[in-house]
Amino acid sequence: MEPIWKRPDGSIVACTEKIKVLRENLEELRQMAQDAFEDALLMECEEGQIRAVFQEVIAGLHNPYQQS
Template identity: 60%
Template sequence: MTDPAAIRWLTPTGEPVSCVEKLKVLTENLVELKQMAQDALEDAILMGCDEAQVRRVLADLMAGLENPYAKH
């Protein structure tokens, strides 16, 4: 995974997010999310699940997230 602190976050218009506090929260969220996903993967493997399937399920979970702020 890319180092979360190295990610250049962009606004919907392509401008860089420059607020230090926002960048800190984004980095912290990714670090926490990575650890949760790692824990879930390890648990599933220890319980005998197929690693590739678990990775697909986690990827599908991320792909299925909904934007509650989307303009309809």
């Protein structure tokens, strides 16, 4: 199921081009993560640890547009 993208104020992002870019970016991210996941499994890493590290990476992303 595709997410319904929302702005910080809760309104829905409805622009077709923006949604297309978001969809493409998400698919690229999924594929890159899947490839990295499979590589780690082939190198005999533990699945739970791989997932935990990936979650840490996502949680640690910095928002350069955040207003202070």
